[in-house]
Amino acid sequence: MNSEQSSRRGLILINTGPGKGKTTAAMGTALRAVGNGMRVLMLQFLKGSWHYGELDSTKAFGDNFVLKQMGRGFVKVGGAETDPEDVRLVEAAWNEAKEAILSGEWDMVVLDEINYAIGYGMLDPAVVAETLRNRPEMVHVILTGRNAHPTLVEIADTVTEMREVKHAYQKGILAQRGIEY
Numbered sequence: 166m167n168s169e170q171s172s173r174r175g176l177i178l179i180n181t182g183p184g185k186g187k188t189t190a191a192m193g194t195a196l197r198a199v200g201n202g203m204r205v206l207m208l209q210f211l212k213g214s215w216h217y218g219e220l221d222s223t224k225a226f227g228d229n230f231v232l233k234q235m236g237r238g239f240v241k242v243g244g245a246e247t248d249p250e251d252v253r254l255v256e257a258a259w260n261e262a263k264e265a266i267l268s269g270e271w272d273m274v275v276l277d278e279i280n281y282a283i284g285y286g287m288l289d290p291a292v293v294a295e296t297l298r299n300r301p302e303m304v305h306v307i308l309t310g311r312n313a314h315p316t317l318v319e320i321a322d323t324v325t326e327m328r329e330v331k332h333a334y335q336k337g338i339l340a341q342r343g344i345e346y
Contacts, residue, residue: 175304176322177297181280181313184327185345191275191307192219198305199230203272206265210258210278211236211251235261236278255287262296269301280310283317290314 178194180187188209195205207223209232223232235258236251259282266274282288294316297306308317318324333341340346 174302175300175306177317177320178305178307179280179313179318179321179324180307180309180327181311181318181324182326182328183311184329185332186327187309187311188277190325190327191277191309194307195230195273195275198273199226204228204270205230205273205275206271207232207275207277208258208262208265209234209236210255210276210282233261252287255282258282259288259292266296266300266304266306269304271304273305273307275307276309278310279308280313280317282310283314284310284312290316293317294320 178191180190191207195207198205207230220232220234223230236254262274262276262279265271279288279293283290283293293308297317297320300306308321313321313324
């Protein structure tokens with residue numbers, strides 16, 4: 166076995182921070198993986214009711230790139246109690262994610278917006294960390310969303326923090342098709 170083969174293993178990557186581009190970066194990495202003959206599952210924990218361009222674009226890859234929206238598209242946080250239906254949807258998304266990660270059927274599993282679900286107290290970071298530690302050796306996992314939990318940052322191989330320098334919203338420019346959705 167040469168050194169390249171012996172050093173190959175699945176990685177845990179986190180895209181976090183207040184800036185734009187966390188999901189987009191994960192999508193780019195997922196497309197690179199598919200282009201290299203890998204199978205990718207992307208579960209969007211909170212997105213659900215909106216139509217995003219990436220839903221259509223991933224269909225071209227058939228069973229090699231499966232993207233599923235697991236939420237309702239919004240979650241009430243702050244003053245109001247978290248809706249039990251949103252908690253149920255996050256639990257169902259996590260059960261599917263855990264099964265997919267541990268199955269070894271997928272080369273890469275993207276857990277889009279999972280950091281929000283953890284931050285909102287809808288998902289226990291220790292449970293997520295345990296699954297990540299016990300995944301098959303060659304499975305890559307990408308977690309996205311602001312405020313990545315320190316437990317997950319600690320076990321990740323690569324953590325990228327997106328930082329906003331400037332955003333079109335500040336000029337009153339609305340979300341643009343092909344850029345934000």
